Amino acid sequence: MTDTxxxxxxxxxxxxxxxxxxxxxxxxxxxxxxxxxxxxxxxxSTIFNLVSGFYExxxxxxxxxxxxxxxxxxxxVADHGxxxxxxxxxxxxxxxxxxxxxxxxxxQPGESFLRLFTAPGAVAAAEERNLADAERMLExxxxxxxATQPATDISGGQTKLVELARAMLAEPxxxxxxxxxxxxxxxxxxxxxxxxxxxxxxxxxCLLIEHDMEFVMELADPVVVLDRGSxxxxxxxxxxxxxxxxxxxxxxxxx
Amino acid sequence: xxxxxxxxxxxxxxxxxxLGSIGLSLVYGIADFANFAHGDTMTVGAYAALVTxxxxxxxxxxxxxxxxxxxxxxxxxxxxxxxxxxxxxxxVYEPLEIGSIGLLITSIGVAFIYRGxxxxxxxxxxxxxxxxxxxxxxxxxxxxxxxxxxxxxxxxTSVVLVGTLHVLLRYTDLGRKMRAMAxxxxxxxxxxxxxxxxxxxxxxxxxxxxxxGGVFLGLFxxxxxxxGFNLLLLVFAAVILGGIGSVYGAMLGGLLIGMVHEAxxxxxxxxxxxPLVPDAVGIPVGIEYAEAVAFVIMVAVLxxxxxxxxxxxx
Amino acid sequence: xxxxxxxxxxLGEMTxxxxxxxxxxxxxxxxxxxGLLSGRLAPTYFLFLVGLAGMYALLSLGLNSQWGFTxxxxxxxxxxxxxxxxxxxxxxxxxxxxxGGFNPAYGLVVALVAATVLALFIGLPTxxxxxxxxxxxxxxxxxxxxxxxxxxxxxxxxxxxxxGIPGFFDGWPVLSTFPEAIPGLRIAxxxxxxxxxxxxxxxxxxNVLLVTxxxxxxxxxxxRVHRSPWGRVLRTIRADEDLARALGKNTYRxxxxxxxxxxxxxxxxxxxxxxxxxFVSPATLEPITTFYVWVAVILGGTGSTRGxxxxxxxxxxxxxxTRGLAGLEGIPLDAPSLRLVLIGLLIVLLMRFRPxxxxxxxRELIWPDVxxxxxxRPETGVREARGDGDD
Numbered sequence: 024m025t026d027t028x029x030x031x032x033x034x035x036x037x038x039x040x041x042x043x044x045x046x047x048x049x050x051x052x053x054x055x056x057x058x059x060x061x062x063x064x065x066x067x068s069t070i071f072n073l074v075s076g077f078y079e080x081x082x083x084x085x086x087x088x089x090x091x092x093x094x095x096x097x098x099x100v101a102d103h104g105x106x107x108x109x110x111x112x113x114x115x116x117x118x119x120x121x122x123x124x125x126x127x128x129x130x131q132p133g134e135s136f137l138r139l140f141t142a143p144g145a146v147a148a149a150e151e152r153n154l155a156d157a158e159r160m161l162e163x164x165x166x167x168x169x170a171t172q173p174a175t176d177i178s179g180g181q182t183k184l185v186e187l188a189r190a191m192l193a194e195p196x197x198x199x200x201x202x203x204x205x206x207x208x209x210x211x212x213x214x215x216x217x218x219x220x221x222x223x224x225x226x227x228x229c230l231l232i233e234h235d236m237e238f239v240m241e242l243a244d245p246v247v248v249l250d251r252g253s254x255x256x257x258x259x260x261x262x263x264x265x266x267x268x269x270x271x272x273x274x275x276x277x278x
Numbered sequence: 279x280x281x282x283x284x285x286x287x288x289x290x291x292x293x294x295x296x297l298g299s300i301g302l303s304l305v306y307g308i309a310d311f312a313n314f315a316h317g318d319t320m321t322v323g324a325y326a327a328l329v330t331x332x333x334x335x336x337x338x339x340x341x342x343x344x345x346x347x348x349x350x351x352x353x354x355x356x357x358x359x360x361x362x363x364x365x366x367x368x369x370v371y372e373p374l375e376i377g378s379i380g381l382l383i384t385s386i387g388v389a390f391i392y393r394g395x396x397x398x399x400x401x402x403x404x405x406x407x408x409x410x411x412x413x414x415x416x417x418x419x420x421x422x423x424x425x426x427x428x429x430x431x432x433x434x435t436s437v438v439l440v441g442t443l444h445v446l447l448r449y450t451d452l453g454r455k456m457r458a459m460a461x462x463x464x465x466x467x468x469x470x471x472x473x474x475x476x477x478x479x480x481x482x483x484x485x486x487x488x489x490x491g492g493v494f495l496g497l498f499x500x501x502x503x504x505x506g507f508n509l510l511l512l513v514f515a516a517v518i519l520g521g522i523g524s525v526y527g528a529m530l531g532g533l534l535i536g537m538v539h540e541a542x543x544x545x546x547x548x549x550x551x552x553p554l555v556p557d558a559v560g561i562p563v564g565i566e567y568a569e570a571v572a573f574v575i576m577v578a579v580l581x582x583x584x585x586x587x588x589x590x591x592x
Numbered sequence: 593x594x595x596x597x598x599x600x601x602x603l604g605e606m607t608x609x610x611x612x613x614x615x616x617x618x619x620x621x622x623x624x625x626x627g628l629l630s631g632r633l634a635p636t637y638f639l640f641l642v643g644l645a646g647m648y649a650l651l652s653l654g655l656n657s658q659w660g661f662t663x664x665x666x667x668x669x670x671x672x673x674x675x676x677x678x679x680x681x682x683x684x685x686x687x688x689x690x691x692g693g694f695n696p697a698y699g700l701v702v703a704l705v706a707a708t709v710l711a712l713f714i715g716l717p718t719x720x721x722x723x724x725x726x727x728x729x730x731x732x733x734x735x736x737x738x739x740x741x742x743x744x745x746x747x748x749x750x751x752x753x754x755x756g757i758p759g760f761f762d763g764w765p766v767l768s769t770f771p772e773a774i775p776g777l778r779i780a781x782x783x784x785x786x787x788x789x790x791x792x793x794x795x796x797x798x799n800v801l802l803v804t805x806x807x808x809x810x811x812x813x814x815x816r817v818h819r820s821p822w823g824r825v826l827r828t829i830r831a832d833e834d835l836a837r838a839l840g841k842n843t844y845r846x847x848x849x850x851x852x853x854x855x856x857x858x859x860x861x862x863x864x865x866x867x868x869x870x871f872v873s874p875a876t877l878e879p880i881t882t883f884y885v886w887v888a889v890i891l892g893g894t895g896s897t898r899g900x901x902x903x904x905x906x907x908x909x910x911x912x913x914t915r916g917l918a919g920l921e922g923i924p925l926d927a928p929s930l931r932l933v934l935i936g937l938l939i940v941l942l943m944r945f946r947p948x949x950x951x952x953x954x955r956e957l958i959w960p961d962v963x964x965x966x967x968x969r970p971e972t973g974v975r976e977a978r979g980d981g982d983d
Contacts, residue, residue, distance in 0.1 A: 075838060076837075077834065077837075077838075096837070096842070097834075097837040097838055097840075098837055098840045098841055098842045098843070101837075101838065101839060101840030102840055106838065106839065106840070107838045108838070109834065109835065109838070112832070112835065113831055113832035113835065114831070115827070115828060115831045115832065115835075116830075116831050117827060117831070117895060117952075117953055118824075118827065118831075118957075121958075122824065122957065122958060123828075125821065125824060125958070126824060126825065126828045126835075126836070126839055126841075127839060129840050131821045132821075133820050133821030133822060134821045134822050134825055134841070135822065136817065136822050136849055136853075139816070139817060139820050139822060146820065146821070149821075150821060150958065154958065189839070190839075193839060193840060311724070312724045312727060312728060314727075370940055370944075373944065374943060374944060376943060376947055378724065379663075379665065379723055379724065380943055380947060382665070382724055382727060383665075383886070383890070383939065383943060384939060384940055384943040384944075386883060386886070386936075386939060387935070387936040387937065387938070387939025387940040387943070388936065388940060389936070390883070390932045390933065390935050390936030390939070391932075391933055391936035391937060391940070392936075393932055393936075394929045394930070394931070394932030394933035394934075394935075394936060395929075395933060397926075397928065397929040397932065398926070398929040398930070398933070401926075402926075402928065402929075511728075511731060511732050511735060514728045514732070515732070518725070518728065566739060566742075566743045567736075567739060567743070569735065569736075569739065570735070570736040570739050570740075573729075573732035573733065573735065573736055574736070576728075576729070576732060577717055577718065577729050577732070577733070580717075580718075580721055580725055580729060581717055581720075581721075
């Protein structure tokens with residue numbers, strides 16, 4: 024009995040005659056860390072953008088937890104429990120780290136302009152709760168010492184950790200990580216591996232894109248290989264690694 | 279008949295818009311920001327020509343009802359506007375370390391400086407070039423077309439300039455690099471194109487064409503320190519219509535916006551012009567709303583097709 | 593004006609810039625006081641200037657909640673200012689071609705409703721677009737509004753403008769008769785001339801009272817929402833809209849709300865202007881007003897509420913100062929040109945040397961009462977010493 028959190032069926036997207044996603048079909052089972060890999064231009068980012076609602080597919084279907092989210096706006100997809108991160112998150116200028124964290128929680132009463140005035144008590148209570156959650160989350164990610172630092176003053180790797188922690192405050196069903204290890208120094212990279220594994224063990228399903236193969240092999244199972252917009256093969260990392268077609272795709276497609 | 283006359287007027291006005299929009303689109307594509315000082319660059323060109331013409335006087339042989347000195351003044355308009363554009367790039371834009379939005383806001387400041395200086399020297403009153411006013415070409419009047427030789431000069435010169443630019447972009451190495459950079463600045467940088475040089479050439483071409491456009495605008499109407507800023511929105515409309523960064527789109531957009539602007543009277547008796555539509559049908563919009571209609575078209579295009587009519591999707 | 597900042601601590605806790613700004617404000621106040629006491633500055637004119645400063649502060653507060661909080665490039669400030677002024681004028685004026693003569697309170701309501709409609713009209717189509725498209729489209733649509741006001745004489749009197757606007761408090765109990773009721777005063781000021789405080793003075797005093805109410809009300813409201821979770825989403829949108837969308841925020845709705853909110857504050861400035869000037873004309877809709885306000889916001893510090901108020905005051909000094917400067921003998925410059933150049937230079941220099949403005953927001957913005965102890969201020973301000981790096 025499998026339990027598919029994210030189901031992608033026959034997804035297709037063209038840009039001015041260039042096919043970026045071509046009949047891509049795969050699923051992400053609950054409790055896994057699934058990796059999406061492939062040579063440059065294989066369509067990984069396009070698939071991420073299609074799944075998270077940033078692009079509208081030309082054809083195909085995306086389901087989160089059995090609910091059709093095809094063509095919905097990103098915020099609606101997020102409402103259904105799919106939260107994504109970005110490869111190069113822009114720093115939230117003018118905010119401290121814990122302020123930036125507070126953007127994460129969903130359905131905050133204080134995000135309604137009217138309720139700021141009709142229900143200030145509820146707003147304050149929620150804010151207090153969220154701040155406590157945020158600080159606890161920062162502790163769990165071992166970056167609580169950064170809480171009151173300006174979000175613009177922390178390193179790239181720390182930004183990635185903050186982003187991950189913030190995404191967790193949204194309590195996602197499935198977390199999409201866009202190159203979590205890109206631009207991160209080796210120490211923090213190991214830290215990231217540990218944190219993602221910890222999240223996964225605590226029950227979070229992850230789908231990640233990553234160029235760093237070592238990182239993928241260390242974390243992911245299964246691995247989905249994309250080539251020219253469609254799924255070439257998928258399976259456990261060892262099997263995929265030994266697959267001739269995969270090697271060929273990387274050699275042929277790689278720059 | 280009336281339609282033909284309006285079409286001819288539209289062609290003249292379109293030429294001016296096209297000259298403005300090409301430069302704006304190039305700069306938008308290559309320097310990567312919406313340059314709100316572009317209209318005032320046109321003003322600078324127009325006034326540079328005014329000074330040159332004043333200094334040379336109306337001596338020399340006359341061509342199409344314009345003294346030879348006018349054509350020198352036209353060149354002066356190109357050169358001065360280009361120089362001012364390059365100087366601004368070097369002094370103002372290049373040292374800035376802010377994104378395209380910051381550059382956009384800075385360009386507003388630049389626009390005010392240009393306009394304020396022009397106004398200081400030449401006063402806010404409008405002015406005219408010292409050339410003989412012409413009557414419409416007799417031979418064309420029976421067809422309902424009332425254009426002067428001045429208008430012919432505007433259209434012909436614009437076509438020549440646009441043609442030259444086309445050759446530059448299509449058949450020279452420099453042009454290919456410019457197009458590459460307008461398409462994808464990041465890629466161009468990576469592939470070893472000297473982007474700073476291309477940027478400079480862009481300012482020369484864009485500023486120069488704007489200068490010529492300004493001179494023609496002054497010939498077509500009058501000169502005033504606000505002339506360029508007032509035209510700017512129409513030029514932007516043309517650029518957006520054509521797709522930002524696309525030179526050929528800007529030409530097409532400029533042509534369309536110019537036509538719409540001049541063909542406004544047709545809207546009110548649309549029914550009589552179109553077959554199958556009752557004669558009484560029309561959109562009763564006064565010519566005072568010509569600009570407004572052009573902006574509404576621009577916003578509509580933005581909504582339906584943000585990449586412009588000639589732009590590629592995505 | 594900056595003194596109403598609720599966060600500002602005693603002098604010792606201020607940053608160097610804050611001390612500088614305070615010094616400038618104090619020095620400027622001293623100059624004005626000297627002018628008043630020496631009889632060189634008529635008290636009524638002084639109050640008029642205070643009124644104008646309040647008006648620009650309002651406009652800046654409005655724009656700040658659009659550009660400063662949310663990153664929306666609104667180049668149609670003049671349109672909202674104008675619609676506020678015309679809304680009030682056409683409802684209340686004796687020469688109104690529509691249906692004048694109503695109580696100014698109705699004018700206020702009409703102006704705010706009209707501004708909301710216009711904000712939706714401009715915002716709904718353009719807020720889905722890229723930031724720079726909004727700039728162009730809003731400037732274009734503001735021009736459309738100006739043309740309509742200029743050309744639809746039946747509704748607006750065209751370029752004749754609307755005359756016979758009553759004072760805001762006409763028809764109110766007590767306040768409407770206040771200026772006449774107060775006995776005129778003649779005060780011998782210490783440094784020379786005598787100063788007469790008559791009916792015009794008290795009228796102007798009422799105007800200042802009105803604008804103070806508007807400014808303080810808007811300021812408190814905007815400061816409160818700025819540090820709320822709602823304001824936090826706006827600030828996230830400004831920094832990275834895609835991030836906000838990915839985190840489940842309906843950014844279009846937030847942007848629309850911020851746009852309408854800011855537009856209402858601008859319309860409030862328009863209402864005040866109509867009752868201050870008692871005459872409105874299409875000149876109120878000139879795009880230059882928009883860019884005065886932009887200068888005020890950038891100068892004050894993008895996203896900073898108190899900075900917006902400060903910027904508003906500086907712009908009035910600049911406007912009136914150039915008038916005075918060009919009036920001096922021996923300077924062959926006309927005020928409008930000089931003003932254009934100065935405004936232009938100010939924009940260019942600010943973007944080059946201090947894109948974050950003079951008083952950038954520096955404090956952590958979390959809903960009050962939640963954080964009990966004031967957070968340690970970071971070594972450098974959150975934005976200090978950093979370019980406005982959005983692109």
